[in-house]
Amino acid sequence: MLVALEAETRFADGSLDPRERVALGGADRTPGPVGLSLFEDDVTMSWRDMVVLMLTISDNPCTDALIRRLGTDALNATARRLGLHDTVIQSDLMDMLDSMGQDLGHTGWLDLLSWSADASPDESARVDEALPTTRALDPEKDTRTTPRDMVTLLGALWSGQAGPAAACARVRAVMARQLTKHRIATGFRPPARVAAKSGSLVGVVRNEIGVITCPDDRQYLAAVFTRSRPGADDFAINTAIGTATACAVAHLEGCRQPSA
Incomplete structure (x- = not known):
């Protein structure tokens, strides 16, 4: 929501061209269960259309592309301007997922996914038990709101x-x-x-x-x-x-x- 508002504000004031097309390479896209994360080929899309996918299906690659373009400093400044005192954006989604993988003993999120494909039921259960204790799920340490x-x-x-x-x-x-x-x-x-x-x-x-x-x-x-x-x-x-x-x-x- 905050990302969408910041993007649309920049479209409205002319500081970001909503029709500018941006390449989202397959190798660089943030993992996720829906949308562009499931595509195998490179995609080129406008900023304006990224907002649509982000809001309608919670598309992770579009969300991260917008966060990187807008910057977390700008997003947090908007949150403060609107009186959102308990809202903080610490990073994009990819960094958040990677921190989970690291907290669970892997080099990052993709490494964790690769490991989990062959993990035993007991190993998977141990990861599930530890998952809620990771930094990304601690509202004192990572992106948060109320x-x-x-x-x-x-x-x-x-x-x-x-x-x-x-x-x-x-x-x-x-x-x-x-x-x-x-x-x-x-x-x-x-x-x-x-x-x-x-x-x-x-x-x-x-x-x-x-x-x-x-x-x-x-x-x-x-x-x-x-x-x-x-x-x-x-x-x-x-x-x-x-x-x-x-x-x-x-x-x-x-x-x-x-x-x-």
């Missing part, structure tokens, strides 16, 4: 106060096109609408933030963060995120009803 900060960011985006009007509008529009609707969106049915951005990390972190627009156009900002042990029931956790959000919105809707 639900409160993310709701603050959503409020600034939806009110148009986070940056240029065009930048805010673009982020809102792309979030509404999110393809992975298995978290907050599971708690709502049309005509309610959900614009959201999810975030996951190695089967331990499953988060989502979003804006729910009710049929009467009232809007609710939501941020649900979860943490579980590797191997936990992914479907149950994702569904719980939607259920918790729906219960909170139903409670707030009830509070708005006039008393009998």
